[in-house]
Amino acid sequence: MINWFKYSAPSTFYPLAGKLIPVFWTLAALLGAIGLYISFFVAPTDAQQGEGYRIIFIHVPASWMSMFIYCIMAFWSLLGLTFNTRLSGMMTRALAPTGALFAFLSLWTGALWGKPMWGAWWVWDARLTSELILFFLYIGFMALQAAIDDPRRADRAGALLSLVGVVNVPIIYFSVKWWNTLHQGASVSLTKSPSMATTMLWGMLTMALAFWAYTIAVALMRARTIMLEREGNTEWVQHLPDVKEAA
Amino acid sequence: MPVLAAYFAALQRDLLLVMRRKTEVLTALFFFVIVTTLLPLGIGPEPDLLRKIAPGAMWIAALLATLLGLQRLFAADHADGTLEQIVLSPEPLCVLVAGKITAHWLVCGLPLVLLAPVIGLQFDLPADAIGILMLSLLIGTPLLSLLGAIGAALTLGARGSALLVSLLVMPLYIPTLIFGAGAVESYIAGLGASGHFSLLGALLILAAAFAPWATTAALRISLE
Amino acid sequence: MQWNNASEFFAMGGYGFYVWGSFGLCTLAMIAEPLLVCQRRKRAIKQIQNQLN
Numbered sequence: 001m002i003n004w005f006k007y008s009a010p011s012t013f014y015p016l017a018g019k020l021i022p023v024f025w026t027l028a029a030l031l032g033a034i035g036l037y038i039s040f041f042v043a044p045t046d047a048q049q050g051e052g053y054r055i056i057f058i059h060v061p062a063s064w065m066s067m068f069i070y071c072i073m074a075f076w077s078l079l080g081l082t083f084n085t086r087l088s089g090m091m092t093r094a095l096a097p098t099g100a101l102f103a104f105l106s107l108w109t110g111a112l113w114g115k116p117m118w119g120a121w122w123v124w125d126a127r128l129t130s131e132l133i134l135f136f137l138y139i140g141f142m143a144l145q146a147a148i149d150d151p152r153r154a155d156r157a158g159a160l161l162s163l164v165g166v167v168n169v170p171i172i173y174f175s176v177k178w179w180n181t182l183h184q185g186a187s188v189s190l191t192k193s194p195s196m197a198t199t200m201l202w203g204m205l206t207m208a209l210a211f212w213a214y215t216i217a218v219a220l221m222r223a224r225t226i227m228l229e230r231e232g233n234t235e236w237v238q239h240l241p242d243v244k245e246a247a
Numbered sequence: 248m249p250v251l252a253a254y255f256a257a258l259q260r261d262l263l264l265v266m267r268r269k270t271e272v273l274t275a276l277f278f279f280v281i282v283t284t285l286l287p288l289g290i291g292p293e294p295d296l297l298r299k300i301a302p303g304a305m306w307i308a309a310l311l312a313t314l315l316g317l318q319r320l321f322a323a324d325h326a327d328g329t330l331e332q333i334v335l336s337p338e339p340l341c342v343l344v345a346g347k348i349t350a351h352w353l354v355c356g357l358p359l360v361l362l363a364p365v366i367g368l369q370f371d372l373p374a375d376a377i378g379i380l381m382l383s384l385l386i387g388t389p390l391l392s393l394l395g396a397i398g399a400a401l402t403l404g405a406r407g408s409a410l411l412v413s414l415l416v417m418p419l420y421i422p423t424l425i426f427g428a429g430a431v432e433s434y435i436a437g438l439g440a441s442g443h444f445s446l447l448g449a450l451l452i453l454a455a456a457f458a459p460w461a462t463t464a465a466l467r468i469s470l471e
Numbered sequence: 472m473q474w475n476n477a478s479e480f481f482a483m484g485g486y487g488f489y490v491w492g493s494f495g496l497c498t499l500a501m502i503a504e505p506l507l508v509c510q511r512r513k514r515a516i517k518q519i520q521n522q523l524n
Contacts, residue, residue, distance in 0.1 A: 036494075045473055045484065052486035055493045062497070081464075101500055109493040116489050133418050140415045147405035156468040157401050161415065164397055164461055168419050171450070175422035178446075179429060214501060221508045228515040232522060243519050 008087040010227045011236040017220040024217035031210035038203040052116045056200070059109040061208035062102045063127070065215060066134055067169075069099035073141075074166035077159030087223075089155025090230075092162060093145055094222035098215050100138035106131050126180040130173045137165045151230055253338035257346025258353075264323075265354050271319060272354050279312040279359055283366045294371045301370035302380060302431035306424050308366075309359045309384060310391060314416065316355035317395040318409050320347060321466070325403050334470055344466065345459040348396045356388030379434045386447045387427040393451075393458035394419045400465035422450060 007013055039057035046053040073092045080088030110128050111121045122128070141161055148154035231237045265272055286304045287297055324330040333343055360381055367377040398416035402408035430443035474480040483490040 040480075041474075050486060051484035052489055054483070054486075054490050058493055058497050098504065101504060105497055105500060108496055112489045112493045116486055133421060136414075136418045140418065143411055143414055144401060144405065147402065147407055147411050149406070153468060153471065156471075157405075157465065160397075160461065160465050160468060161401055164419070167457075168422075171422050172418070175425040175446075179425045218505055218508060221505065221512070225508060225512040225515055228512065228519065232515070232519040237519060238523060243516055243523075 005083075005085070008083075008085040010086060010090070010231055011234075013087055014224055014227055014236075014240070017224050021217050021220050021224075024213045024220070028210050028213035028217055031206055031213060035203060035207035035210050038199065038206060043199050043203055049117060052113065055109050055113040057203050057207050059106060059113055060204050061211050062106040062109060063131055064208050065211045066099055066103035066106055066131065066138075068212075069095050069102065069215060070134060070137070070162070070166060070169065073099065073162045077162045080155060080159045081163075086152075086155075089152070089159065090223045090226045091219065092158060093155070093226060094219045095215070096138055096142050096145070096158075097222070098218050100135060100142065102211070102215075103131060103135040103138055107135060124180065126173070126177040129176045129180070130169075133172055133176070134169065137169070141165070250339065250342050254342045254346045254349075257333075257343040258350050261347050261350030262353065265350070271316075272358070275312045275315045275355055276358050276362065278315055279308050279362060280366065282308040282311060283369065287369070297370045298372060298435070301367065301372050302383075302428040302435075303424075304370070305363060305366055305380065306384075306387075306428040309356075309388060310417075310420055310424060312359060313355055313388065313391040313395060314413050316351060317399045317412050317416070320351050320396060320399045321403050322399075322408070325469075330403075330466070331470060334466060340466065341459050341463045344396070344400075344462050348392050348459060348462070351396070352389045352392040356384075356392055359388060360384045373435075376431055376435050379440055380431045382444070383427045383430040383440070383447065386444065386451055387423050390423045390447070390451050390454050391420060393454040394423075396462045397458055397465055400462045400469060403466070403469040423447070426450070 007016060035057065039054055043054065043057075045051055073095050076088040076092045076095070079085065080092065107128070110131070114123055114128075115121050141158055144161055145154045145158050148157055228237060228243075237243060283305060286300070286308075290296065290300065321330060324333065334340055336343070363381050363384055364377050367380055372380065395412070395416050398412045398419075401415065402411045405411055426443045426447045430440040430447065433443060434440040481487055481491070
């Protein structure tokens with residue numbers, strides 16, 4: 001059995017992450033290229049929405065990723081609070097900006113998709129509204145981390161906040177949906193002809209996997225940077241080839 | 248029972264402190280009144296429009312007024328070192344925190360419920376709708392205090408904590424706002440408010456079970 | 472393949488602005504983010520080196 005705790009020490013995690021980063025960058029580039037090819041050349045023109053529907057090939061994966069990353073953050077937080085490992089706080093902190101970026105991209109592409117489709121940049125659709133609230137949750141998390149000076153305390157406070165957030169996300173989504181039906185707001189429907197559906201699903205899945213590889217690569221890079229920032233006066237950091245090389 | 252005694256001791260202590268500094272409570276209340284007065288001035292005095300926005304407007308004002316008081320929940324005790332004594336005391340911290348949250352609600356939430364009829368008249372709400380509004384605030388404001396306490400404890404000692412609390416807590420208030428204001432709206436629309444009330448009640452029970460516990464954890468993190 | 476030439480591809484059946492606005496910003500953001508992280512990393516390394524010297 002692998003001793004997972006061994007890898008949770010920054011000094012062992014740092015070189016491991018360094019080896020993994022190029023792998024995930026390659027994966028992200030490959031999958032991204034395939035995904036773009038599917039979304040522009042394989043997927044046919046939609047009967048109702050013309051070419052404008054191609055936006056969903058990034059809109060939907062970006063939304064998935066923004067929710068997925070929040071769950072991963074909650075998972076790391078739970079690990080961090082139970083086992084009190086330093087790594088988990090660093091990973092949570094490394095993931096948050098990327099999650100916020102995906103939430104923002106999902107909103108941005110949603111607006112650009114909504115304008116030609118419903119004639120409005122923003123509609124109070126349950127999913128879009130929940131995405132906006134998720135974006136606020138990310139901003140809140142990052143603001144809390146930035147406001148606490150002691151990194152260990154910031155990690156633990158952030159961990160608790162993301163756990164509280166992850167419990168609340170389904171409740172928020174449900175309440176927004178309830179509110180939406182009460183007010184009979186616009187609802188975004190993605191009805192497609194069945195032949196269309198498989199290609200679209202494949203396109204979105206490939207893009208989602210590309211985003212996923214991208215997230216891992218960027219998060220590992222950021223985690224490594226955070227390690228350098230925090231453990232600058234430890235022996236292992238000072239003996240890193242990265243640090244010595246450029247000197 | 249010693250647990251109950253501890254709860255009431257914490258509650259009584261906080262209430263006593265508030266009684267000595269009445270202006271702070273009155274400020275939050277006055278804030279509630281002034282926000283709800285400014286709204287018609289900004290939107291226009293048409294009774295139909297006012298009646299339509301009344302539930303949402305009053306709920307948002309209540310939410311903001313609760314936020315104002317949150318800062319005080321732990322900050323003063325933290326500043327003079329009492330909070331560390333409280334954390335070190337042999338009584339379960341969770342119970343003491345619950346007492347403090349109750350005190351916050353009694354001071355910041357309950358007066359809003361009692362003020363609601365007066366503001367409701369300003370918005371030309373019918374008497375039965377005012378009753379529903381009061382009931383929704385009665386169930387909803389404790390929820391606001393409970394959720395807010397988590398935020399207040401998390402930001403204790405952080406830079407710019409007063410603003411940060413609002414940033415953290417506001418998204419969590421969304422379900423309460425939706426069900427609270429929605430109860431009054433759907434009652435006025437003739438749909439009945441029982442569904443909203445059951446959901447608000449369910450949220451309150453959930454929050455009452457978990458929020459003091461989460462607040463306790465947050466306090467321990469902030470004080471370590 | 473539904474595109475006859477490049478200009479048709481870039482026009483996206485009249486939705487060019489919306490489609491390229493979405494894909495463009497996504498690409499831009501996904502290039503900018505790693506670059507920013509790299510910059511932050513360089514700053515961190517420089518700080519450690521300053522400390523050592």
